[in-house]
Amino acid sequence: MRDTRRSNDYFEEFLVDIEVGIKETQEALDAGNFTTPSERVNVAQRIYQLAIMRAVAHYSYGAHLGDIKRYTEAILPYRKQLTHYCDKLPVNHQIYRHAFEKLGGQIDAVGSPNINRYIYTLWWLALLQACDVAPAHIQEVLDVIGERGKDTLLDNVAIALGDNDRPISPTLYYPEIYQNLSLAFRVPSEHQPDLLNQ
Template identity: 50%
Template sequence: MLRDTRRSAAYFDELLPEFDEGIEETQQALDAGDFVLPDEQVDAAHQLYELAILRAVAHYSRGAGRAELAPLVAEILPLRQQLSAVAERLPAGQQVYRQPFEVFGGQGEACGSANINRYIYALWWLGLLIATDADKAHIQQVLASIGNAGRDALLDRIATRLGHPPETPAEELLYPALYRPLLAAFDAEPTTQQTLLGVFLDQWYDQCQEADWYDNHLCDGEFVYTDYYVGYWSVEALLVTQLLGIDDRDFRDHAHYPGDLSQQP
């Protein structure tokens, strides 16, 4: 069942093998030493990590269910761990190069991509893990790989719900214009939580203009992997809904809510 009809089933049927090929070929090139410079190696490792997340979202758009997504989501962690390992090999004088890839907020672009993208992808990753029933040990490793504890109030509240509270939780949001309703849901009454999620979903896409994938449904040609259209799904809304046990029946059919990943009746 095609879930996102902004593009045809044929488009996704052609796209999904390209993601597989892109991941395989980039990994082979990285392993073979084809990326000579240390910063090029970091770029390639970062691309692999993001490709794996985007591939999972594209599979959901094409119609994959939780069981089909689970092995794809499980493959994200080793690629994120690889990024850290490759970044560790940067010469001492170039270690600063890794910060835009790994540190949320207050950082410049990485590979031409705004910093908020790394934050969004981290939330998507966590949302996909919850949706596919990843075990606690795996999630603990994911949170360690994501890092940034104590930097963002929403991420810290999510980590706390997952059983890993930061020593000093952040009180402020790194991206308040977009994520204030989601943070507010953690302290709201049930009916207010539903309202906040609805507000968030209604404004979500318009507030994501810095995202790599914004307006990708209008792309006539794909030149880099972030040009491909994978679907406009607020997986972070699903993440918060599932963690807080919010009744999502009122917004399960929202155009940007991945309701088929909901584990509520």
């Protein structure tokens, strides 16, 4: 679905910038340029989010779904890399990994790091559906994201993606923003467009 609010030049420049950002940052991480465990986690988080943004940008540019699928499937290794570096944090710093992995728990959603991670996660899950990614890959994504039974919207999206025995939370992390989208999973199909528009 081509985003017509932006020009071809915008997307072409933006996609080059993202590609360079992922490549150069990953090379620096692999070369050991980041010396502390927390720096490496920060950088791994940045690369992972850039990978999601790259797939979203290709989708918005109107790329062929085959190409978008390739970029979508490339996100998971970067998310696993983030887990790897979180696992390597010192024992007394393990509590801080929630700052990189947790999606909810912020009282004020607007502009918080947690809701940014939540939005990126929703984008990733939507891309998996749009690109008809294999169920085994999707299950790996759901496993690495976690959050089972903690957020109604994430739980319903995960069930729609095939995680059939997942418990459904009665609450939302960000009801002020996502209440209508969450309700769209529970109403008859003729009412869904109105909720989505809202």
